[in-house]
Amino acid sequence: MDHSHPDLKARNFPSAEEEALAAQPASRYSGPESAYRLAFTDNDFLLLEELRPVRMQLELLKPELVQREQGIESTIVIFGSARILPLDVAASRLDEAEASGDAVAVARARTQVQMSRYYEEARAFGAIVTRESARLETPIYVVTGGGPGIMEAGNRGAFEVGGRSIGLNIVLPHEQEPNAYITPELCFQFHYFALRKMHFLMRSIALVCFPGGFGTLDELFETMTLVQTGKSRRRPILLFGRDFWTRLIDFDWLIETGMIGPRDTELFQFVETAEEAWAYLSSHYGFDLPDTQTGKFAEDM
Secondary structure, eight states: OOOSOGGGSSOSSOOHHHHHHHOOOOGGGOSTTOOOSOGGGOHHHHTSGGGHHHHHHHHHHHHHHHHHHTTOOEEEEEEOOTTOOOHHHHHHHHHHHHHHTOHHHHHHHHHHHHHHHHHHHHHHHHHHHHHHHTTSSSOEEEEEOSSSTHHHHHHHHHHHTTOOEEEEEEOOSSSOSOOTTSOGGGEEEESOHHHHHHHHHHSEEEEEEOSOOHHHHHHHHHHHHHHHTTSSOOOOEEEEOHHHHHHHOOHHHHHHTTSSOGGGGGGOEEEOSHHHHHHHHHHHHTTTSGGGTTOOOOOOO
16 A cells, blocks of 8 residues: 655646636736737647647647557558448449439449449458457557548448547548547547658558549558658558559559569559458468467557
């Protein structure tokens, strides 16, 4: 039993929260033009152009401290299009398009149905990662960009097996609403893309990319560049859908023209199903080996 005097551990100064509550200005100085407010409670001050370095520091620090508090050490990042629909929604839109008789709408809806398989695979993958890693001393958490489409699917898979997952949302003119499956205490919002990118990779043990547009390509190529140049440790990068990726990016032409080296294509692997992706990661990290049942797999970026 601890018999030490309570004053030995008492604060010597009031906390910032206590000071903020106590610093209620007199009526003469309560108007918006007053400079009397404490600096850290003054939103107008914090939003000044000159305070950008401070805001960037806060945006790096807040998710870091929350994830430490929540015991998040290892993550798998899922990227992919915000526009890929669940199969049932895509099928319903196809029915509507066929009923309308609009040939263009029908063609577009059929493509959405074809692409919806990736939503279902991302959903299954999120569930597998969450369920299968729960037995590890350091569970692995799914991280997405927090929006709809493939992002929603990854968070949804984790949610449906009773697990937690992370969403790193960002303020955008569209697609910025968090999906309904992110764990609330792990749902973050960013202003700076650069800080969000750092948090995607700081705890990740793998990057899994589904078909997507500019945003997905941005994150994929940035990660591959960091690994290729040695700025980041090597980790599995899995591309779902060989047909999609090889039609989108002519890797052979990049090699032929000398833009990349032949071994640079070893930075990534193609996979087709959630089960195949997990099997690759399980083999790479030895998740199924007896001596790794309580292993820790997180490494710093």
